[in-house]
Amino acid sequence: MIGPLQVDLLTSHYNYYAVMLLLGIGLYMLVESSNLVKKVIGMNIFQTGIFLFFITLAYRAGASPPVVQEGAGPYVSPLPHVLILTAIVVGVSLTAVALALIIRIYSEYGTLDEDTLKQLYYD
Amino acid sequence: MIEHVPALLVVLPIVGGAVPLVASLLSDRAGWPVAAVTLTAHAALAVWLAVTVVTEGTVSYVVGGFVAPYGIELVVDGLSASVVLLVSLVALGLLAYARRAGPHANTFYSQYLLLVTGLTGMTVTGDAFNLYVFLEITGLAAYGLVASGREASAAVAALKYLIIGTVGASLYLLGVGYALAATGTLNMADLADKLAAVGYDSTLVVTAFGLMIGGLVVKVALFPLHTWQPDAYDNAPDTVSALISALVSTVSAYALARVMFSVFTVEFLTAVPAARWTLVGLASVSIVAGSALAVSQDSVQRMLAYSSVSQFGLVVAGFAIATPTAVVGATVHLLGHAVMKGGLFAATGVIERDTGASAVNGYAGMAERSPIGAGGFAVLALAMVGVPPAVGFVGKWYIVVGAVEAGIWPVVVVLLASTLLTLAYFARLVERLYFAEPTIQEEQAIADGGSAVSPGMLAVVVVTAVLAVALTALVPTLEQTLIDTLPPLLNP
Numbered sequence: 198m199i200g201p202l203q204v205d206l207l208t209s210h211y212n213y214y215a216v217m218l219l220l221g222i223g224l225y226m227l228v229e230s231s232n233l234v235k236k237v238i239g240m241n242i243f244q245t246g247i248f249l250f251f252i253t254l255a256y257r258a259g260a261s262p263p264v265v266q267e268g269a270g271p272y273v274s275p276l277p278h279v280l281i282l283t284a285i286v287v288g289v290s291l292t293a294v295a296l297a298l299i300i301r302i303y304s305e306y307g308t309l310d311e312d313t314l315k316q317l318y319y320d
Numbered sequence: 321m322i323e324h325v326p327a328l329l330v331v332l333p334i335v336g337g338a339v340p341l342v343a344s345l346l347s348d349r350a351g352w353p354v355a356a357v358t359l360t361a362h363a364a365l366a367v368w369l370a371v372t373v374v375t376e377g378t379v380s381y382v383v384g385g386f387v388a389p390y391g392i393e394l395v396v397d398g399l400s401a402s403v404v405l406l407v408s409l410v411a412l413g414l415l416a417y418a419r420r421a422g423p424h425a426n427t428f429y430s431q432y433l434l435l436v437t438g439l440t441g442m443t444v445t446g447d448a449f450n451l452y453v454f455l456e457i458t459g460l461a462a463y464g465l466v467a468s469g470r471e472a473s474a475a476v477a478a479l480k481y482l483i484i485g486t487v488g489a490s491l492y493l494l495g496v497g498y499a500l501a502a503t504g505t506l507n508m509a510d511l512a513d514k515l516a517a518v519g520y521d522s523t524l525v526v527t528a529f530g531l532m533i534g535g536l537v538v539k540v541a542l543f544p545l546h547t548w549q550p551d552a553y554d555n556a557p558d559t560v561s562a563l564i565s566a567l568v569s570t571v572s573a574y575a576l577a578r579v580m581f582s583v584f585t586v587e588f589l590t591a592v593p594a595a596r597w598t599l600v601g602l603a604s605v606s607i608v609a610g611s612a613l614a615v616s617q618d619s620v621q622r623m624l625a626y627s628s629v630s631q632f633g634l635v636v637a638g639f640a641i642a643t644p645t646a647v648v649g650a651t652v653h654l655l656g657h658a659v660m661k662g663g664l665f666a667a668t669g670v671i672e673r674d675t676g677a678s679a680v681n682g683y684a685g686m687a688e689r690s691p692i693g694a695g696g697f698a699v700l701a702l703a704m705v706g707v708p709p710a711v712g713f714v715g716k717w718y719i720v721v722g723a724v725e726a727g728i729w730p731v732v733v734v735l736l737a738s739t740l741l742t743l744a745y746f747a748r749l750v751e752r753l754y755f756a757e758p759t760i761q762e763e764q765a766i767a768d769g770g771s772a773v774s775p776g777m778l779a780v781v782v783v784t785a786v787l788a789v790a791l792t793a794l795v796p797t798l799e800q801t802l803i804d805t806l807p808p809l810l811n812p
């Protein structure tokens with residue numbers, strides 16, 4: 198049953214649903230996909246979900262961006278933006294390292310498929 | 321001046337880490353001397369800091385002049401001072417080992433110093449988000465170090481480590497988000513006050529606890545989340561296995577204790593018993609499962625990795641019991657385990673180079689061909705089992721006494737059972753080393769081995785073996801410092 202309360206929650210909290218969706222898709226790809234590059238993409242989607250969560254936390258209805266001006270304000274909270282800027286840098290570095298490792302694995306084993314790799318790896 | 325030391329401890333290795341890369345233009349062997357100079361200075365500062373904390377109490381540093389709770393604060397109390405000292409001395413000691421054994425590339429030493437930066441940062445920070453950043457710096461350096469193994473399988477192990485490690489760190493970050501949503505602050509001391517004001521049974525607070533601790537548990541490698549660890553330890557070069565096994569999980573376990581005691585406090589554990597019981601349960605499963613898996617291993621390095629799963633279960637159980645005795649025990653075991661496990665990995669490296677043996681069966685009769693390696697291995701193995709004068713015994717003893725005080729009997733049973741299992745897999749090895757007929761022929765060993773053992777490598781094994789026993793003498797000082805500098809969390 199979807200009552201008025203649920204509709205209200207859906208329309209007012211849709212960004213949180215987007216967060217949950219991204220986290221779910223990311224984790225699913227991470228666990229279920231056997232292609233290593235897709236795993237890394239899944240990892241990125243998972244992290245993006247977390248970034249969106251922080252940005253959503255900072256949002257305030259009717260507020261302006263945190264750039265101080267005459268007569269502007271209230272402002273959205275600038276803190277999560279700064280945190281996420283840092284987290285994005287971390288995410289990019291991780292992706293770079295992961296892709297470098299994948300290149301090494303591919304040049305050595307000639308495959309990106311996890312299942313094939315497992316057979317080669319444990320033999 | 322002393323208040324600047326926590327910041328210097330982080331800055332020094334990160335600056336030192338950049339030097340070998342630039343020096344590559346001039347010399348291919350510049351990495352080791354640069355790392356040696358940097359880490360010697362780092363160790364000197366760490367000793368100074370530890371002495372100050374023992375004599376004068378907590379040291380704190382305001383980063384960039386932004387006062388807490390708005391800015392980032394570095395705080396060093398008894399617990400963090402002892403972990404910083406451990407990180408610094410182990411990293412310096414293993415450098416002696418790396419001189420001959422390790423990869424010699426300049427980039428390797430850059431990563432080595434970057435790892436020390438991350439670990440030191442995690443230890444001294446007083447800010448929940450800052451902890452995440454240093455957690456990822458540590459992670460990035462560790463993934464790179466694992467991948468520096470000569471075989472391609474090291475890259476596979478590193479990728480697995482990277483993916484699981486990233487999920488762990490991301491869960492921690494998500495938990496920080498929940499804590500931020502509940503309180504609007506990131507400073508640990510400030511969070512402790514404001515979380516109490518929000519109410520410990522609020523969904524936001526409990527979720528934040530679950531996610532933050534859950535994420536760190538992945539990094540510590542407790543039982544169902546440990547799968548990255550054996551592959552990583554087994555495939556990394558010997559120096560890296562010793563370094564990572566001694567420090568990375570140790571500092572993550574420290575971070576777990578820090579989050580539990582400085583952010584959520586003991587009152588949270590009392591107010592939400594489910595959180596404590598989940599953690600104690602997880603730790604107990606880890607203690608038993610890790611030991612059982614270790615018994616069934618064929619490769620010695622994998623056996624040691626599974627043994628870590630079990631020992632960290634013990635440490636986390638000690639922290640989760642959260643009586644003063646148990647916390648002291650967990651800290652002693654945390655520090656002692658780092659020395660013992662690092663030493664054991666160093667000893668396996670020496671034995672492998674001397675004899676070519678890396679599997680449990682291959683160890684048969686190798687004591688004659690690698691007397692110092694085998695001797696060190698035997699002492700460290702018995703210390704790990706918990707034979708009395710060794711530090712492994714003291715830690716376990718305090719944890720058992722703490723569990724009895726708190727009336728948590730299952731932990732006592734689990735701990736005794738796991739000690740027997742630990743004895744089972746270590747005694748088997750020691751017995752083979754000394755009393756079995758060799759299965760590896762001399763000529764074959766020379767063909768396999770090839771690279772010789774240096775005095776530095778032997779010194780590391782001997783020093784860790786001596787420390788595994790001698791550290792017991794420092795336990796009263798450590799206990800006093802912890803009780804002096806952590807009063808709020810030791811008075812439940």
